[in-house]
Amino acid sequence: MLQAIGLTSTPRRDRPPVVDDLTFEARPGAVTALLGPTGSGKTTTLRLILELDPGRGITYFRGRPLHRVAHPSREVGVFLGDVPGHPSRTLRGQLRMLCAASGTPLARAEEALRSVGLTGLEGRRIGTLPLGADRRLGLACALLGAPHTLLLDEPGAGLSAAESTWLYELLRAHAAGGGTVLYTTCDPKDAARHADRVVTLDGGRLVADQEATEFARTRLRPRVAVRTPHVARLAAAVTQEARAARRPVEVVAEDGNLLSVYGSDCAAVGDTAFRHGVVIHRLADETGDTAPASRTPKDATRERGASGRNHPGQDPSGQAASGEAPSGEAPSGQDPAEPRVPPSRAAARRPARSPSRPLRYELRRLVGVPSTPLVVATVLLVSVTLALLLGRGGVAALPAVLAGWPAILPLPPAALGAGLIGACSFGEEYRYPALTAGRGAVPRRLGLLLAKLAVSAAVALGLGGLVAAADLGALRLVYGGELIPVPENWPALCASWLGLLVGCAWAGVLGAGVFRAAAAGVAAVLAVPVAFVPLLQKVLTGPSVRSVAGLPGRLREFAGPQWPPAADRWLTGALRVVGQPAGVALSMVLTGLLCAYVFTGLHRKARW
Structure with a gap:
């Protein structure tokens, strides 16, 4: 049972709300159509039901509001238009990523594809699907968690007759199994043909x-x-004969050469046209839409009263519901002892967890698109090429040669690649919001952020190791091992190298998360060497009054005998790495981006 009570969207400026005090219900075991012309508020109603748009009112799913459902994907399946997936991701990869996001077993991906007739297309890319297969994939995403309720926005728009028949058979089967189906349409004949109940x-x-x-x-x-080229002649003839025979016939001239005759049949109209010598190009029985002009709420109240049934949320006396159940009563299916959230607090509700398995979701999101291995391969190729060119001259320092970092580049290729992969981790979320169908646009949750930071750091570390090994191997192969000695301070060099890559990856993640674009994440990465490092170099070139050079010794005196002997060397190396202008600038950028991420999340009332 879905009960929508007092749904009202937040108006923009001086305009009236798109949805105004809307109350209705969709029963289990039935298909309910939400009918209305374009701009009548159908899509906004679905978004208010899903708590995706700000507004007032509340919706109960089997007695519980959505923000109090532990696993929303198991309660409601959503299809709001195009499939929110990366065009290069495969069908199987898309559904398995959504399984990881919702905590659903991976076996459900194959079952969902099979239930919508996409067996054999699991390895096909989303961007290559035709419209019918695209809609099937959207339904597979909605059915992934085996939900009780399906919410679909114009599911049959643009489909062929065969695809449309298959779609409504699937919805009918879901309702026959005890589920609730609510879909929007602007075609009255479609609603009358496929729905059990119509909400206009x-x-x-x-x-x-x-x-x-x-x-x-x-x-x-x-x-x-x-259809006739002589609309006026045929209309006059049909009207004249109907009056002579005293039959209630209504003739309406439509656009072009179309004539609609109500109260007659094809035989009578054809005989009239034959007798008057009117040429007919088409003659067919149809079901016409006789929608009246926009009616007032009083008209709707009289219509409901005439049917002998009170509207959901309306008491037997005919008083409209105020958004809550009558005093002392709870909505159907809800525990009376359970506290209810008033509709006026709809905008401050705490959203449900999404994704449920953030680390697993992020791993599948990362490996499911070909851009990740493409970036890694490009970085390796460019880095090896630059290392060979720098090593040929014998002038560049060995660390720069191993990193493939000429002086003309602001960052080495590996750092740029790590920053790009990190920026895409949030940039793709906003461009192809796979989590939208479940709980809205890219939830700002601590678990999701930590998963992205952890995965991007692991990728950066792996990329740094691959680049160093590939460059060193290429240099020794081309120029000989005796010309490429391993420096004595290699631990400090490795720490600086890996710290730079991880910092760039994190800057990309946070920059894209704050500004909601992968390009902003890449810009945050480039801002470190281009803007912050020169500024810090000017500051640090001045006379220094104090130094932390003796910090390891002072810590050893403070700790006493427990201080390990090797700690001095590691701490000195860490201070040398952090004390460099690039390290200081990167730390400042990461701190600022993290604070901005937290501030924007709190500003939008996103609960962690």
Whole structure:
């Protein structure tokens, strides 16, 4: 049971709300159609139900609001348009990534693909799917958690007749299994044909809430559609003969050469056209839409009262619901002792956890697209090439040669690659929001941030090791091992190298997370050597009054005999690494980005 009570969207400027005090219900075991023309508030209603848009009102899913459901993907499946997935990701990779996000077993990915008829296309890229297969994948994403309720926005738009028939058979099967189905449409005939109940909207307000049979009887009626180049002559002839025979016939001239005749049949209209010598290009029985002009809420109230049934959220006396159940009562399926959240606090609700398995989700997101191995391969190729060119001259320092870092580049290729991979980790979330279907756009959660930082750091460390090994191997192969000696301070050099890569990766992650674009993450990485390092070099070139050179010795005196002998060497190396202008600048950038990330998350009332 889905109960929407008092849904009202937040108005923008001086405009009225897109959805205004909307109350209805969708029953289990039935398909409910949310009908209305374009701009009537259908999509906004779904987003208010899912708590994706700010507003008032509340929606109960089997007696519980969505923010109190432990696993939302197991309660509601959502399809709001195009599949929110990277075009280069495979169908299997997309569903397995969503399984990791929702804590669903990976076996459900194959089951969902099989249930929507995509068996055999598991390895195909999302960007190469035709419209029908794209909609099937969207339904597979909605069905992934085996939800009780399905919310679909215009699921049949643009589909062929065969695809549309398959779609509504699937929705009917889900409802027959005890599930709840709510979908939007702007076609009254579609609603009457495929739904059990029709909720009609106009201007964001409820117009009617009817059974499909009652809706078809009051809103739709049969007509004869005639196409003829002589519309006026045929209309006059049909009207004249109907008056002579005293038959209630209505003739309406549509756009172009189409004539709609209500209250007659094809045989009578064809005979009239033959007798008057009117040429007919098409003659067919149809079901016409007789939608009236926008009705007021009072009209909707009279219509509900005439059907002998109170609207959900309305008491028997006919008073409209205020957004809560009557005093002392709880909504259907809800424990009366359980506290209820008032509709006015809808914007301050705490969202459900998403993703449920952030580290597993981030790993599958990273390896599911070809851009990651492409970046790694490009970095290795460029770095080896630059290392060979620098080593040929014999002038560049060995660390710069091993890193493939000429003086004209602000950063070595490995650092740029690590920053790009880190920036894409959040940039792809905002460009292809895979988490939108479940809980909204890229939730700012500590678990998701830590997972991205951990995975990007691991990738940066692996990339740094690969680049160093590849450059060293190429140099020794081309120029000989005796010309490339291993320096004595290699531990400090390795620490500086890996610290630079991890810092760049984290700068990319945080920059893209704050500014919601991968380009912003790359810009944050480049800002370290281009802007901050020269500034710090000017500051550090001045006379120094104090120094931390004796810090290891003072710590040894403070700790006493427990101080390990090797700690002096490691601490000195760490201070030397951190004390460099690049290290200081990178630390400052990371601190600023982290504070900005936390501040913007709190500013948007995102709960951690």
